[in-house]
Amino acid sequence: MINLVFYFQVHQPYRIRNFSVLDIGKHSDCFDDKLNGEVMRKVANKCYLPTNKLLLQLIDKFEGKFKVSFSITGTAIEQFRKYAPEVLYSFRDLAKTNCVEFLGETYYHSLSFLYDKNEFLEQVRMHKAAIQKEFGFSPITFRNTELIYQDSLSDYIWEEEGFKVILTEGVDRILDWRSPLYAYKDWSKNLYMLLKFYSLSDDIAFRFSNKGWVEYPLTVDKFVKWILDLNLIEKGKKNLFLNLFMDYETFGEHQWEETGIFEFMKHLPEKALRSRKIEFSWPSDVLEKTNYQPESISFPEPVSWADIERDLSAWRENDMQYNALETFYELLPRIKASGKADLIEAARKLSTSDHFYYMSTKYFQDGDVHKYFSPYGSPEAGYRNFMNAITDLEEKI
Amino acid sequence: MRILMFTWEFPPLISGGLGTACYGIVKGLLKKGIEVDLVLPTREEVYFPLRKVSDVDDLPVKFISPAKEIEYTSTVFKDSTERYSYIGISSVPESYISVTEVQTFYEYFKNFTEKFEYKSRIPFNEVLNNIMGSENIFEKVKEFTFRAQRYARILEYDLIHAHDWLTYPAGIIAKTVSGKKLICHIHATEFDRAGGAGDERIHKIEYSGMTEADSVIAVSKYTAEMVISRYSIDTGKINVVHNAHNINIQESEDKKRIFKDPVVLFLGRITLQKGPDYFLEAARIILSRYPKVRFVMAGAGDMETKIVHKSAKYRLKNRFLFTGFLNAAHVAEMFLSSDIYVLSSVSEPFGIAPLEAMSYGLATIISKQSGVAEVINNAIKIDFWDVKLLAEQIIRLIEDPAYRKDLGEKGRHEVEQIKWDRACDEIIKVYKKTAGR
Numbered sequence: 001m002i003n004l005v006f007y008f009q010v011h012q013p014y015r016i017r018n019f020s021v022l023d024i025g026k027h028s029d030c031f032d033d034k035l036n037g038e039v040m041r042k043v044a045n046k047c048y049l050p051t052n053k054l055l056l057q058l059i060d061k062f063e064g065k066f067k068v069s070f071s072i073t074g075t076a077i078e079q080f081r082k083y084a085p086e087v088l089y090s091f092r093d094l095a096k097t098n099c100v101e102f103l104g105e106t107y108y109h110s111l112s113f114l115y116d117k118n119e120f121l122e123q124v125r126m127h128k129a130a131i132q133k134e135f136g137f138s139p140i141t142f143r144n145t146e147l148i149y150q151d152s153l154s155d156y157i158w159e160e161e162g163f164k165v166i167l168t169e170g171v172d173r174i175l176d177w178r179s180p181l182y183a184y185k186d187w188s189k190n191l192y193m194l195l196k197f198y199s200l201s202d203d204i205a206f207r208f209s210n211k212g213w214v215e216y217p218l219t220v221d222k223f224v225k226w227i228l229d230l231n232l233i234e235k236g237k238k239n240l241f242l243n244l245f246m247d248y249e250t251f252g253e254h255q256w257e258e259t260g261i262f263e264f265m266k267h268l269p270e271k272a273l274r275s276r277k278i279e280f281s282w283p284s285d286v287l288e289k290t291n292y293q294p295e296s297i298s299f300p301e302p303v304s305w306a307d308i309e310r311d312l313s314a315w316r317e318n319d320m321q322y323n324a325l326e327t328f329y330e331l332l333p334r335i336k337a338s339g340k341a342d343l344i345e346a347a348r349k350l351s352t353s354d355h356f357y358y359m360s361t362k363y364f365q366d367g368d369v370h371k372y373f374s375p376y377g378s379p380e381a382g383y384r385n386f387m388n389a390i391t392d393l394e395e396k397i
Numbered sequence: 398m399r400i401l402m403f404t405w406e407f408p409p410l411i412s413g414g415l416g417t418a419c420y421g422i423v424k425g426l427l428k429k430g431i432e433v434d435l436v437l438p439t440r441e442e443v444y445f446p447l448r449k450v451s452d453v454d455d456l457p458v459k460f461i462s463p464a465k466e467i468e469y470t471s472t473v474f475k476d477s478t479e480r481y482s483y484i485g486i487s488s489v490p491e492s493y494i495s496v497t498e499v500q501t502f503y504e505y506f507k508n509f510t511e512k513f514e515y516k517s518r519i520p521f522n523e524v525l526n527n528i529m530g531s532e533n534i535f536e537k538v539k540e541f542t543f544r545a546q547r548y549a550r551i552l553e554y555d556l557i558h559a560h561d562w563l564t565y566p567a568g569i570i571a572k573t574v575s576g577k578k579l580i581c582h583i584h585a586t587e588f589d590r591a592g593g594a595g596d597e598r599i600h601k602i603e604y605s606g607m608t609e610a611d612s613v614i615a616v617s618k619y620t621a622e623m624v625i626s627r628y629s630i631d632t633g634k635i636n637v638v639h640n641a642h643n644i645n646i647q648e649s650e651d652k653k654r655i656f657k658d659p660v661v662l663f664l665g666r667i668t669l670q671k672g673p674d675y676f677l678e679a680a681r682i683i684l685s686r687y688p689k690v691r692f693v694m695a696g697a698g699d700m701e702t703k704i705v706h707k708s709a710k711y712r713l714k715n716r717f718l719f720t721g722f723l724n725a726a727h728v729a730e731m732f733l734s735s736d737i738y739v740l741s742s743v744s745e746p747f748g749i750a751p752l753e754a755m756s757y758g759l760a761t762i763i764s765k766q767s768g769v770a771e772v773i774n775n776a777i778k779i780d781f782w783d784v785k786l787l788a789e790q791i792i793r794l795i796e797d798p799a800y801r802k803d804l805g806e807k808g809r810h811e812v813e814q815i816k817w818d819r820a821c822d823e824i825i826k827v828y829k830k831t832a833g834r
Contacts, residue, residue, distance in 0.1 A: 021655065022720065035792060384721060390715055395657065
């Protein structure tokens with residue numbers, strides 16, 4: 001049996017407005033309220049609301065046989081509440097079906113794991129509390145920002161009560177001869193691990209509407225056949241996990257409605273279930289469905305799901321990114337020590353990984369994606385705004 | 398006396414450094430009863446008949462074509478912006494752009510777009526087209542020059558005054574048509590702008606302008622020497638008239654601090670000519686010993702990206718900050734919130750910004766390779782390349798607030814005396830001398 005595990009990432013950062021040195025120390029904060037509202041309302045209409053509606057219909061139709069999971073960041077939840085509360089209600093409706101698993105992560109979608117363990121664990125706890133409050137769900141599966149993972153992460157997470165499963169990218173250089181379709185355990189054998197099957201995930205997330213792709217157009221029949229072919233790898237009776245992890249914004253935002261992405265999703269469950277060899281599962285189902293002793297797998301170097309390198313270079317490669325990150329994490333404890341709640345909140349909003357992503361100068365291919373997501377004219381403008389914004393907080397301590 | 402004046406910039410239409418100087422000069426001349434017919438690179442064929450002091454701000458407009466003049470006078474404008482857009486004038490200071498810069502960029506971007514396959518093509522093509530627009534500055538100069546003969550024939554005036562190479566061809570044409578004397582005013586040469594040899598075509602225009610001119614005005618001895626040595630212009634017709642500044646601040650205007658720590662300011666275009674890299678190197682030395690200083694690089698320019706990356710590479714944290722492009726009001730605010738001003742220029746024909754900084758009471762350090770160094774005593778003067786000395790001098794000012802304050806105060810008093818009125822007296826002397834020749 002092959003378990004199809006959908007996990008959708010739902011995230012929106014607080015984008016910074018054009019923030020000059022002359023704005024430092026003034027009364028207003030550094031976030032672009034107008035732009036953030038516009039983006040949220042646009043994505044709500046194009047993606048969140050129609051896709052939630054579709055998933056709800058599918059869950060009703062298949063009476064528990066269709067299941068998905070979400071990781072929703074704290075900054076996304078806050079901005080739903082502020083700019084598009086109907087999105088929050090529709091996620092609550094999904095939660096009530098009991099067919100949706102909510103994952104744990106850092107509240108601010110930050111890189112704190114790399115710099116500040118205490119801050120990291122605080123943000124994980126904040127997120128857990130928010131998910132419990134909003135959706136009545138206590139996360140048992142953890143995924144770090146952008147699937148960033150290395151061995152020490154599983155140790156941090158093991159210390160936190162409740163987490164039993166962790167997700168990351170199925171990186172070839174780590175897996176080597178192994179397949180991402182099996183369940184694994186982390187290097188100290190505490191947590192179960194599921195690894196993203198990136199080729200099939202990216203077929204939906206990135207290649208779906210690419211007319212230059214040899215497999216275009218991607219039909220449900222074709223996709224289900226590919227999934228069934230994967231089954232051939234297992235000669236015994238071990239359960240496989242096909243982990244399709246992607247940004248939720250794939251539906252209707254990255255891939256527009258006209259591409260047929262909603263139709264694809266609408267017909268996928270029926271076709272898959274009819275084969276009788278595919279089941280839909282939650283990540284946490286791995287705890288019960290693993291009918292074998294999982295191998296332990298070590299990630300000595302950090303990996304992520306970003307860009308072709310699948311490492312940290314999307315956020316930490318050039319000097320601007322290093323200087324910004326180092327300055328920020330040096331400043332954060334001082335801001336926290338000040339006890340000023342507004343400053344701490346603003347600083348944490350600035351910890352969101354997107355701010356460092358905007359500073360990326362990796363041009364060809366991947367730079368394209370960076371540019372698509374960036375609200376600024378250039379990586380340097382992103383850097384300038386960020387540095388001025390954190391200096392504003394420093395001067396207000 | 399009435400002057401036919403050609404220039405490429407004039408505030409608020411275009412407000413670069415050349416515009417700032419022209420504004421001060423014209424205002425000063427009007428005060429002393431000299432009338433000016435001002436010609437700018439407008440889309441419509443118009444001139445600005447300036448007769449009284451308030452005209453320098455109101456900018457009355459006259460069309461060359463009588464039919465268009467009737468149409469214009471019967472049009473009602475909501476505000477001055479609408480009026481300016483009717484006559485058509487660009488708001489980007491073009492006289493800054495050196496042609497080599499433009500061509501290098503053009504090649505770079507062309508190369509870049511070819512490597513791109515899909516969606517990013519569109520914005521890059523836009524950039525490319527804009528650069529083409531700037532490259533077309535020679536086309537604009539041609540058009541401006543072509544029109545000059547009509548202005549020269551129709552208007553009535555005693556002398557022709559042309560500012561910088563962009564208007565020298567127009568000046569020469571006007572002189573030929575009218576037989577009036579020509580004064581070429583040199584605010585910067587291609588050697589200053591390019592930080593090296595620069596563009597051959599511009600050299601030729603600068604040379605012929607100054608050769609054809611009956612008198613040449615240089616903004617400093619530094620520039621006069623440059624003109625003499627590079628272009629072998631007859632020393633007898635060169636006059637030095639130093640620039641002044643337009644800042645008039647009240648004693649009551651308080652400092653508007655942004656930072657708790659002392660602020661060291663670079664303010665100007667971030668280009669090779671202004672030596673931003675020397676400022677950065679000094680900052681690096683200082684911050685390794687004194688982490689409690691803020692360096693602010695204010696302005697924009699083609700070296701900005703390079704300096705941003707380098708400052709990050711040096712890990713100067715958030716002690717070296719950037720403002721991006723600043724408008725006039727923001728410039729004033731930046732001066733009010735700074736303590737030390739540094740002019741690190743490699744070659745600065747004059748340099749009005751340090752005068753402005755000093756009038757805000759900032760302790761000021763200026764490059765010896767500048768015209769402003771000739772007129773100022775209460776500022777620290779250093780060679781632009783002597784980064785160690787620059788760092789030492791800044792540290793001295795940081796360590797000794799009393800010295801800093803004293804230098805700032807003395808500087809403020811000193812620049813109070815540097816007024817356009819006095820510069821204009823000198824210009825009028827040149828006018829009289831030239832007219833009587």
